[in-house]
Amino acid sequence: MSQFKYSRIAAELKNKILSNVWCADERLPSIRKLSSEYQVSKISIQNALHKLEANGLIKARSRSGYYVVAQEKKTLSPNNAKQNAPSLVTMPDIFHEIMARSAAFDIYPEEKVREPSSHIQTLNRHINRAMRQQAARNALYYGTPEGDFILRKQLSKHYRSRDLSISADDICITSGCQNSLFLALSSCCQPGDTVAIESPSFYGILQLLQILKLNVIEIPASFSDGLPTQALEKAAQQWHIKACIVTPNFATPTGACMPQSEKLALCQLAHKYAFTIIEDDIYGDLGFHFNTQPLKSVDHHHNVILCSSFSKSLSRDLRTGWIMGGKHHKAIVHLSMVNNLANNQAIQQGLAGFISEGHFRRHLMQYRQTLEKQQNELINVLRENWSVPFTYTTPSGGLALMVTFEQKVNCISVYQEAIKEGIIPAPGSLFSTHNAFRHSMRLSFVHEISGKRLIAIKRLGQLIQAHV
Numbered sequence: 001m002s003q004f005k006y007s008r009i010a011a012e013l014k015n016k017i018l019s020n021v022w023c024a025d026e027r028l029p030s031i032r033k034l035s036s037e038y039q040v041s042k043i044s045i046q047n048a049l050h051k052l053e054a055n056g057l058i059k060a061r062s063r064s065g066y067y068v069v070a071q072e073k074k075t076l077s078p079n080n081a082k083q084n085a086p087s088l089v090t091m092p093d094i095f096h097e098i099m100a101r102s103a104a105f106d107i108y109p110e111e112k113v114r115e116p117s118s119h120i121q122t123l124n125r126h127i128n129r130a131m132r133q134q135a136a137r138n139a140l141y142y143g144t145p146e147g148d149f150i151l152r153k154q155l156s157k158h159y160r161s162r163d164l165s166i167s168a169d170d171i172c173i174t175s176g177c178q179n180s181l182f183l184a185l186s187s188c189c190q191p192g193d194t195v196a197i198e199s200p201s202f203y204g205i206l207q208l209l210q211i212l213k214l215n216v217i218e219i220p221a222s223f224s225d226g227l228p229t230q231a232l233e234k235a236a237q238q239w240h241i242k243a244c245i246v247t248p249n250f251a252t253p254t255g256a257c258m259p260q261s262e263k264l265a266l267c268q269l270a271h272k273y274a275f276t277i278i279e280d281d282i283y284g285d286l287g288f289h290f291n292t293q294p295l296k297s298v299d300h301h302h303n304v305i306l307c308s309s310f311s312k313s314l315s316r317d318l319r320t321g322w323i324m325g326g327k328h329h330k331a332i333v334h335l336s337m338v339n340n341l342a343n344n345q346a347i348q349q350g351l352a353g354f355i356s357e358g359h360f361r362r363h364l365m366q367y368r369q370t371l372e373k374q375q376n377e378l379i380n381v382l383r384e385n386w387s388v389p390f391t392y393t394t395p396s397g398g399l400a401l402m403v404t405f406e407q408k409v410n411c412i413s414v415y416q417e418a419i420k421e422g423i424i425p426a427p428g429s430l431f432s433t434h435n436a437f438r439h440s441m442r443l444s445f446v447h448e449i450s451g452k453r454l455i456a457i458k459r460l461g462q463l464i465q466a467h468v
Helices: 001-019 031-038 042-054 093-100 118-133 135-142 149-160 179-189 201-210 227-237 258-271 326-340 346-354 359-385 411-421 451-466
Strands: 058-061 064-068 171-173 194-199 216-222 241-246 249-251 274-279 304-309 322-325 391-392 402-405 440-444
Touching: 001 042, 001 171, 031 042, 042 058, 042 064, 042 359, 042 391, 064 274, 118 322, 118 346, 118 359, 149 346, 171 179, 171 326, 179 201, 179 241, 179 304, 179 322, 179 326, 194 201, 194 227, 216 227, 227 241, 227 258, 241 258, 258 274, 304 326, 322 326, 346 359, 359 391, 359 402, 359 451, 411 440, 411 451
Parallel strands: 194 216, 194 241, 241 274, 274 304
Antiparallel strands: 058 064, 171 322, 304 322, 391 402, 402 440
8 A cells, every 4th residue: 555545544533533523522434435435455444543542533432433633532632741951961771671672673682583484494594695795895895884795785776765865875885773873973073062863862872972972952743743843943043963862764763754745855954954854764674554755865965874774663673774964974984994993894795695686675575564463463452451531643654653551651660560570661761861752662573472472561551550
């Protein structure tokens, strides 16, 4: 289903609610009836309804259907949050606890994982073949600082399918997206500079900002549409912003996706106020129903540095990423050489072969379907088993969603109780420098919600109930 058609259905349903075609407490037509009316699958209608529910417009009633919510009961938009002045970052201890338990995207990491897909097995064969064929040369010589040319050429070809035309010579291979973000910040910022970030924001970015001693200004973001450019411009008028870090496509923790108009406006702001945009594109390949367009594809002034990797779309174990530095390219290649010297050649060569034979494209098609299915399963489990009132985001891609409790649930306290039982949610305050989002948590749908993970989700609901 195209992005246009998916958005049109959600917009039309929303318009009927706001126009009082369906009044407060009125039951919406059934999923089957809406599916027939719009000539789309039931799952597509269900996703649209989930989105409306996440926005506080409708609410599901058990075994009854969806009903319109009176608008005076709607919770405040995250955009109404207070914007703080720039400040240095201090990361909480629980960040290190979560990472130490390998639980960044797993509610219950002690549970076994399913067998790797055939595509992952094919990838491993390509890497093993590269290790055998180039064993002597790879053992005696470092690769070039820019990385394997054939891999860069394949990445260039891959991005053309997302409307970004870029030469292999303008891509540098890195040791992961976090390394790419480090190189990007180091190339355009000095300690004490001010960097704007969307709020909530990925805690790995907050960690980098802390290490690099950069001042941070948080721009309250929409849980559905991401960074609002009007708010960013107000901040740019008040403070000298050197860089802006943004995840325009399926940002963690909310899964927000910036509209095309806002992407264009952001690039125009960067040119107007002379700051660099650092684009975290790590989830860009994970749209359920459509290909996303990177910010860099609409950057006409070379102000965007794009960072990404294979860790979220293919395998965490590869530790292979890339960066497209634009006018900072030479400085970034030099920094990469100083910090890493070179990256694993066999892995790069294996990846290049894997992509060139079409395996990566086929893997993404299957993986996107799996993620969408698991997202729907997670939402259904939450709605059926959690008794505390909550709202949730319904992203159209990515790996996670954000749950926010209508009652003032302290999610740090819930986390401290849950971790004693091996259950590891990600409290919302991890994604802010100012202890915001205390009543929210991120949940991932990377893993199938079954077995001990299903039990863990249900138990987490009980722990939440105990903290109300």
